[in-house]
Amino acid sequence: MRNSRLLLTLTLGLAIPYLVHAAPVSLASKNPTKAQVIDWINKQAKDPVVTDYFDFQLLNLDDDPELEIVAKHNSSVHIGNFYILDQKPDRTYALIAEEDWNPSRLQLDHWDYTCEVNHSEIDNNDDAELRLLADKRVFETVHHTGGTGICVYESNLWYLDKGRLVKAWEGLLRQTVSVPGGQLFQTVGSYQILHDDSEKPLLYHWQTQQELNPDTGELLPGKPETTLQIYHWENGVFVPMNVEKPSGQ
Secondary structure, rough: HHHHHHHHHHHHHHHHHHHHOOOOOOHHHOOOOEEEEEEHHHHOOOOOOOOEEEEEEEEOOOOOOOEEEEEEEEEOOEEEEEEEEEEEEOOEEEEEEEOEEEEEEOOOOOOOOEEEEEEEOOOOOOOOOOOOOOOOOOEEEEEEEEEOOOEEEEEEEEEEEOOEEEEEEEEEEEEEEEEEEEEEEEEEEEEEOOOOOOOOOOOEEEEEEEEEEOOOOOOHHHHHHHEEEEEEEEEOEEEEEEOOOOOOO
């Protein structure tokens, strides 16, 4: 009998580590895998993920504590898709936004140059504090599009409002156009947001067009043409105020 109890004790002692190792891991302690995210998207999207050129991030896009999933899928150089998924009570994710944007990378905070990382003795701003735009958590996605003889990069500013994506502004960053007959034109754009009035910020968008040598890409003689468009914040989006050339042009 004594030998039987000893054998039972040894058997349980050897089995317990395997039982513990085999215990299921809580979903709350695991981040979704790439395969899971693609599966959730493909069950809900109108344009599913069909290539391996896929990437995603988990981050907080709104006011609830749960993290959302932001994902991109590149079908080709100029074609892709952008997705946002929201967490459900069972910790799976539902697709809440799908755009035919083709991001080269997921860089969502480029627009906010005011996020400082200086030493606290130099800058009193708290770099851990999220900077809001008119009380909205606004993000940027750069869309790379084009076709035969044309290549375009566009900035899209957006935010989530009650589970839906709101497009606050879109503007040209760079466009190169090859014209039949041997001409090459390039338009370069840039923008800045002024926060002087926190409830009604302004967005300045500049564009400069110039002709290039089609063989070397160098700037041809001639004065580049620059235009300025100013936008003001109205009903949750940026609305054009005026169209004018900067002084001296």
